[in-house]
Amino acid sequence: MSLVLSPSFYQRNTKAVARALLGKKLVRIYKGERLSGIITEVEAYMGIKDKAAHVYGGRRTLRTEAMYAAGGISYVYLIYGMYYCLNAVTEKKEVPQAVLVRSLEPLEGIKTMQALRKNSNIKNLTTGPGKLTQAMHITKSENGLSLGSDALFIEEGITVSKSNIIKTTRIGVDYAGDHAAWPLRFYIKDNSFISKK
DNA sequence: CGGCTGATCGTG
DNA sequence: ACGATCAGCCGA
Numbered sequence: 448m449s450l451v452l453s454p455s456f457y458q459r460n461t462k463a464v465a466r467a468l469l470g471k472k473l474v475r476i477y478k479g480e481r482l483s484g485i486i487t488e489v490e491a492y493m494g495i496k497d498k499a500a501h502v503y504g505g506r507r508t509l510r511t512e513a514m515y516a517a518g519g520i521s522y523v524y525l526i527y528g529m530y531y532c533l534n535a536v537t538e539k540k541e542v543p544q545a546v547l548v549r550s551l552e553p554l555e556g557i558k559t560m561q562a563l564r565k566n567s568n569i570k571n572l573t574t575g576p577g578k579l580t581q582a583m584h585i586t587k588s589e590n591g592l593s594l595g596s597d598a599l600f601i602e603e604g605i606t607v608s609k610s611n612i613i614k615t616t617r618i619g620v621d622y623a624g625d626h627a628a629w630p631l632r633f634y635i636k637d638n639s640f641i642s643k644k
Numbered sequence: 645c646g647g648c649t650g651a652t653c654g655t656g
Numbered sequence: 657a658c659g660a661t662c663a664g665c666c667g668a
Contacts, residue, residue, distance in 0.1 A: 490651070499651070510664065528661035530652050547651055577652045587663095619651055642652095 450602035451595050457518030461537040461544040464518075465491040465633050466612055468535065468546055472554065472604035475583040476597060482560055482583050484551030484573050485604050488634035488641050490617045492534070494544040499623035502543040513591040514543035521599065523580070523590040530577030533585050535594055535601065549618075549632075550574045552640040553582075575642040611636045618642065 452471065457464055474483040492500040494514075501511045501524070513522040514536055522534040522545050534545035551573035553560060560572055560582035573579040580586070585599065594601050617632045634641050 492651075501651080506665085508665070524651085525663060527650055527652050528663070532651060534651085549651090575652070617651070622650080 451600050452602060453595070454517065454519035457535060457537050457594070458539055459518075459537070461491045461493060461546060462631070464535065464537045465489045465546045465631070466609075468548070468601070469612060469633060469635050470605045470607035472602050473548060473551060473579075473583075474555075474600050474602060475585060476599070477556070477559065477563075477584050480556050480559055482556035483554045484579070484640075485554060486548055486550075486601075487552050487638045488548075488550035488632070490547040490549060490633070491631040492545050492547060493629075493631070494538075494542060497623075497629075498626040499617060499620035499629075500543075500545075507543075511543065514545055515541055516591070519594055521589055521592045521594055523585060523587055525587060526577065531580040531586055532576040533580050533589075547576060548579065549576045550634070550640055550642050551579050552638065570639065574640050578642075607635055 468486050468489050471486050472483055495505045502514050517540040518537040520536050522536050523531050526532055533548050536545045538544045553572050563584055564581050573582050592599055613634050613636050614630045615632050620627045
């Protein structure tokens with residue numbers, strides 16, 4: 448049996464997927480080497496009714512096309528002209544929702560990840576959405592990739608009990624007005640690999 | 645066509 | 657607190 452999560456894991460309620468992704472292991476094969484980390488922090492983006500989401504109001508462009516596919520693939524986009532963010536697309540086809548992976552606790556390939564970022568200590572390696580994509584060399588080339596592909600996948604990790612999940616508001620979405628207050632950010636309690644607010 | 649903006653981060 | 661930096665979105 449494989450440890451890799453199957454599409455059915457993603458093709459359901461986005462908030463449930465967000466919570467369930469905590470503790471799972473994100474794996475990237477880069478130049479033949481395995482880079483990985485435990486997912487410690489995520490945010491849910493609730494699609495066309497979510498003012499913070501790129502697809503709000505049903506906007507559908509070349510950039511957001513991956514969001515409209517069936518759950519189980521990546522949605523990678525460039526933000527602020529210099530960083531990439533990695534999302535796991537959820538729900539069924541034509542329901543454009545996703546979970547943003549915000550932080551990891553590094554596990555494998557730490558030296559390579561440190562080289563891909565510049566002189567960073569371990570606590571600064573993958574504790575932010577732009578940092579972890581840099582550490583794992585995840586770019587626009589990985590947009591739309593299956594999360595069960597050879598080069599990028601998510602597999603079973605550690606168990607996180609419900610009482611160890613903190614729920615709060617999302618970061619950097621003030622432009623979303625009242626929807627900025629929605630409690631859609633989840634992270635592992637007492638874990639030190641979390642991005643700062 | 646041109647102007648504006650952002651699911652961030654590092655520096656100060 | 658602020659600037660970097662540019663693809664992509666939107667209005668004209």
